[in-house]
Amino acid sequence: MAAPSKRRLPLLLGYKKSKAVRRGGDExxxxxxxxxxxxxxxxxxxLLKSYSAEGALVTVSESLALPHSHSEQKVQMRLDVSVNNxxxxxxxxxxxxxxxxxxxxxxxxxxxxxxxxxxxxxxxRLKGILDEKxxxxxIQGDVAIPAILLQRVMASCSEAGxxxxxxxxxxxxSNER
Amino acid sequence: MAFAASGRSRKxxxxxxxxxxxxxxxxxxxxxxxxxxxxxxxxxxxxxxxxEGISQGAGAMANLARSEEDRLQPKIIITSQEMFLGxxxxxxxxxxxxxxxxxxxxxLTYDFDSLxxxxxxxxxxxxxxxxxxxxxxxxxxxxxxxxxxIIVNVIDICAMIGFDQPGLQVAPPEAFLGAFTGGGS
Numbered sequence: 001m002a003a004p005s006k007r008r009l010p011l012l013l014g015y016k017k018s019k020a021v022r023r024g025g026d027e028x029x030x031x032x033x034x035x036x037x038x039x040x041x042x043x044x045x046x047l048l049k050s051y052s053a054e055g056a057l058v059t060v061s062e063s064l065a066l067p068h069s070h071s072e073q074k075v076q077m078r079l080d081v082s083v084n085n086x087x088x089x090x091x092x093x094x095x096x097x098x099x100x101x102x103x104x105x106x107x108x109x110x111x112x113x114x115x116x117x118x119x120x121x122x123x124x125r126l127k128g129i130l131d132e133k134x135x136x137x138x139i140q141g142d143v144a145i146p147a148i149l150l151q152r153v154m155a156s157c158s159e160a161g162x163x164x165x166x167x168x169x170x171x172x173x174s175n176e177r
Numbered sequence: 178m179a180f181a182a183s184g185r186s187r188k189x190x191x192x193x194x195x196x197x198x199x200x201x202x203x204x205x206x207x208x209x210x211x212x213x214x215x216x217x218x219x220x221x222x223x224x225x226x227x228x229e230g231i232s233q234g235a236g237a238m239a240n241l242a243r244s245e246e247d248r249l250q251p252k253i254i255i256t257s258q259e260m261f262l263g264x265x266x267x268x269x270x271x272x273x274x275x276x277x278x279x280x281x282x283x284x285l286t287y288d289f290d291s292l293x294x295x296x297x298x299x300x301x302x303x304x305x306x307x308x309x310x311x312x313x314x315x316x317x318x319x320x321x322x323x324x325x326x327i328i329v330n331v332i333d334i335c336a337m338i339g340f341d342q343p344g345l346q347v348a349p350p351e352a353f354l355g356a357f358t359g360g361g362s
Contacts, residue, residue, distance in 0.1 A: 030194070033197040033198070036201070037197055037200060037201065037204070040201070040204040040208065041204075044204065044207060044208060044211070047211035047212060050215040050217055051211055051214060051215055058220050060218075060220065066220070067325060067326040067329035067330075068326075069221065069223060069329055069332070070333050070336070070337060071221045071222065071223045071333065071336065072221060073221050073222045073223065073224065074221060074222075075220045075221055075222050076222075103321065103322075138222060141325050142325065143325055143326040143329075144324055144325070145324070145325045146321060146322045146323065146324060146325070147320070147321055147322070147324070147325065147328055148321035148322070148347050150325055150328070150345065151345055151346075151347040154225065154345065165224075166222035166223065166224055167223040167225060167329065167332075168221075168222055169220070169221055169222065169223055169329060170218060170219070170221075171219040171220065171221040
């Protein structure tokens with residue numbers, strides 16, 4: 001079958017001009033973009049406000065629900081210790097499963113302390129001298145963990161040499177609560 | 178010869194319009210970029226003071242008295258029944274715990290407004306009585322099973338008042354018996 005000639009193709013666009021266009025002659029029809037520009041300006045201001053040039057310094061695990069706080073202290077990229085009711089993870093590596101024994105009285109968790117010590121030693125070999133930043137740890141705790149577990153994790157960090165401990169939280173605006 | 182008055186001006190009006198298409202093009206480039214790099218969840222941190230470990234017995238609050246500030250620093254005591262504010266003058270009852278259902282589970286919560294009011298009072302008294310000391314330390318003393326979000330709420334309220342150097346201490350329930358009989362108001 002032969003391809004249809006150009007003459008047989010219906011010219012759809014602008015074929016049937018409306019009466020108004022015919023009366024107006026060669027007047028150009030322009031789309032009024034003002035309202036769209038207004039909307040885009042509002043959107044732009046909102047997005048610029050929430051723009052972060054630093055990007056995400058902390059990756060929060062899906063299995064964690066961080067608590068909310070009014071704290072405004074910016075998060076720094078440090079060693080991450082994630083704690084929930086099933087596992088303790090250091091820098092992405094699972095270290096110990098959480099069980100009832102961990103909720104019993106006692107201070108540091110030996111396995112966790114050893115893992116943190118190893119990490120600090122590795123950093124020390126890599127950098128030579130350890131400064132304050134190297135001795136800082138970000139603890140990402142799930143909202144449902146008991147105080148004893150948090151305390152034991154913090155005690156493990158202290159024992160391993162991580163003297164500065166920061167709790168990661170989700171910031172809330174002042175008028176939200 | 179004058180024209181007949183028709184009521185219409187014969188002056189041709191030219192409407193000056195700004196071409197908004199380049200602005201639209203710019204917006205169409207900027208908005209997807211900003212949408213991709215926007216972070217709607219802002220993560221911040223709370224700096225904790227060195228943990229004091231688990232204290233056994235009623236002497237849980239006494240081992241912090243290293244300096245004058247340490248000696249005078251208030252302690253927020255959280256038990257599964259009540260919340261207290263411990264000072265050198267004694268222990269103040271703040272509120273009783275409230276049990277509420279959340280997603281089919283019973284969770285503990287407290288009256289954090291009362292905590293704010295009472296901590297503010299204590300802060301005011303301390304700063305007026307000891308103007309030479311910058312009171313920033315506070316200890317959160319809890320039972321082992323108190324949930325993390327309650328601790329963060331308490332830390333948050335203390336930080337808003339001025340106690341922005343929190344420390345955490347966990348003690349067994351028996352240790353709090355001494356705190357209840359501390360007296361004072």
